[in-house]
Amino acid sequence: MTEKGRIVKMVSQDQEEFEVEYGVATMSTLIANVLQDVSEETTTVPIPNVNAQVLAKVIEYCRYHYEAKRIDQSEEDIERWNKDFMKVDNKTLFNILIAASFLDIADLLDLGCKTVAGMIKDKSVEQIRELFCIEGDFTEEQEAKMREENNWGSEMSQENNAAQ
Amino acid sequence: MSVDTLPYDVQRMVLERLDAHSRLTMRAVNKSWYNVFNDFPRWESVRIEAGQASGNEGLRSLLAAIRPRKILVRGRVLTPELLGVLSGSPLLEELSFAFCGFGSELDVSSLGTERNSSLKKVSFVGNRLINADSLQALMSAQPSIIELSSRTEPKNAAEMFWAAPSREWVCTRDPGTGTISSSFTKSGGSAFH
Incomplete structure (x- = not known):
C-alpha cells in the first residue's frame, strides 16, 4: 500500500477510533516512529494517554496544517487559524499541550506554550494564581523574600539567550 | 486542572517563551514553577x-538564582553596598556601568569586598572619569580582574555637540606575570574644546 492512500486508525484512551490519513498522523513524531517499526498491515495505533475530545482537537490541528502545507496556505491565514484554534478553556488547552508533548508534535507544542506564555505576560503573581487556579505554597518569609527579589526583577531585562 | 499539571518539560518550554520579567x-x-525556573541554565x-x-x-x-555571566547597570545611583552585591554575583565575569551616579569620587574598593574569582572585566562609562589610583587599587584587591576601565562619553546628541574629548583609563593585568599596567587615551571632542 502506498503511503498516500494509507489510513491510520488512532484509538483514544476511551476507546474511540479516529481514521486519519497517513501524512496527517505522522505529523506526530511518536506515531511516525511507531509506524516505521511495524509492518504495513498494522493500521491501528493506540493513544492511551489522550482522551477522545483532546485527540479530536489534535487531529483537527494536524489535518489543517497538513493541508495548509499542501496548498501553500499564507502565513497570515495559518496564524489566524492557530489563534482561533487556541481559543479553548484552560483545561482543554493544558490537555492539548500534554497530548502534543506525548505525541511529539513540535509545532502544536510550541503554539500551546506560546499561548500559555501570552496569558502569563504582564500579570502579577496573584493574577496568575487566580487565572490558573494555583495555590501559593511558599511560607510568608519566602513570599516576602521573593517580593523583594522581584522588585529588582522588574528593573531587569535579559539581553540575550541563556549561557550553559 | 491547573497549569501545574503540565509535564516538567512543557513547564520549561512555557518559561522559555516568557520575557525576563514574566519569567x-x-x-x-x-x-x-520555582523549581523549574531554578533548573534553567x-x-x-x-x-x-x-x-x-x-x-x-x-x-x-536574585543574582544567585540567575547567575548571569554579564551585568550591565545603566543610570542607577551606585552605592558601595550595591557595587559589593553586584560584583559578588556568583560566576559573574563582566560588570559594566553606564551613566551611573555616584558621590564626589566613586569608592570602587567595595567591588573587592565580596571576592569573586570569576570576575574578569569591569568597565565604567559616563560623564566622569574614575581616577587611575582607584582603579589600580581595585585591581590589586581583586586578583581575578584582568581589565578595568573608565571612559567618559557624551550621553546624548546635545552633550555630543558640546563634548569634551573622550578620555579613558584602562588598567590591565598580564595573566602570565600578574603585572598591572595602565594607559590613558584622549580622543574626539567638539570644535569648542
Missing part, C-alpha cells in the same frame, strides 16, 4: 535599568 514572576507563583547577560528597587538582599538572592 521571574512565574518563579514566585509556587514551588513547582544561568543567564548570559542582564541589564539593570534606573529604578526604585532597593534592598540589596533581594538583589543578592
Whole structure:
C-alpha cells in the first residue's frame, strides 16, 4: 500500500477510533516512529494517554496544517487559524499541550506554550494564581523574600539567550 | 486542572517563551514553577535599568538564582553596598556601568569586598572619569580582574555637540606575570574644546 492512500486508525484512551490519513498522523513524531517499526498491515495505533475530545482537537490541528502545507496556505491565514484554534478553556488547552508533548508534535507544542506564555505576560503573581487556579505554597518569609527579589526583577531585562 | 499539571518539560518550554520579567514572576507563583525556573541554565547577560528597587538582599538572592555571566547597570545611583552585591554575583565575569551616579569620587574598593574569582572585566562609562589610583587599587584587591576601565562619553546628541574629548583609563593585568599596567587615551571632542 502506498503511503498516500494509507489510513491510520488512532484509538483514544476511551476507546474511540479516529481514521486519519497517513501524512496527517505522522505529523506526530511518536506515531511516525511507531509506524516505521511495524509492518504495513498494522493500521491501528493506540493513544492511551489522550482522551477522545483532546485527540479530536489534535487531529483537527494536524489535518489543517497538513493541508495548509499542501496548498501553500499564507502565513497570515495559518496564524489566524492557530489563534482561533487556541481559543479553548484552560483545561482543554493544558490537555492539548500534554497530548502534543506525548505525541511529539513540535509545532502544536510550541503554539500551546506560546499561548500559555501570552496569558502569563504582564500579570502579577496573584493574577496568575487566580487565572490558573494555583495555590501559593511558599511560607510568608519566602513570599516576602521573593517580593523583594522581584522588585529588582522588574528593573531587569535579559539581553540575550541563556549561557550553559 | 491547573497549569501545574503540565509535564516538567512543557513547564520549561512555557518559561522559555516568557520575557525576563514574566519569567521571574512565574518563579514566585509556587514551588513547582520555582523549581523549574531554578533548573534553567544561568543567564548570559542582564541589564539593570534606573529604578526604585532597593534592598540589596533581594538583589543578592536574585543574582544567585540567575547567575548571569554579564551585568550591565545603566543610570542607577551606585552605592558601595550595591557595587559589593553586584560584583559578588556568583560566576559573574563582566560588570559594566553606564551613566551611573555616584558621590564626589566613586569608592570602587567595595567591588573587592565580596571576592569573586570569576570576575574578569569591569568597565565604567559616563560623564566622569574614575581616577587611575582607584582603579589600580581595585585591581590589586581583586586578583581575578584582568581589565578595568573608565571612559567618559557624551550621553546624548546635545552633550555630543558640546563634548569634551573622550578620555579613558584602562588598567590591565598580564595573566602570565600578574603585572598591572595602565594607559590613558584622549580622543574626539567638539570644535569648542
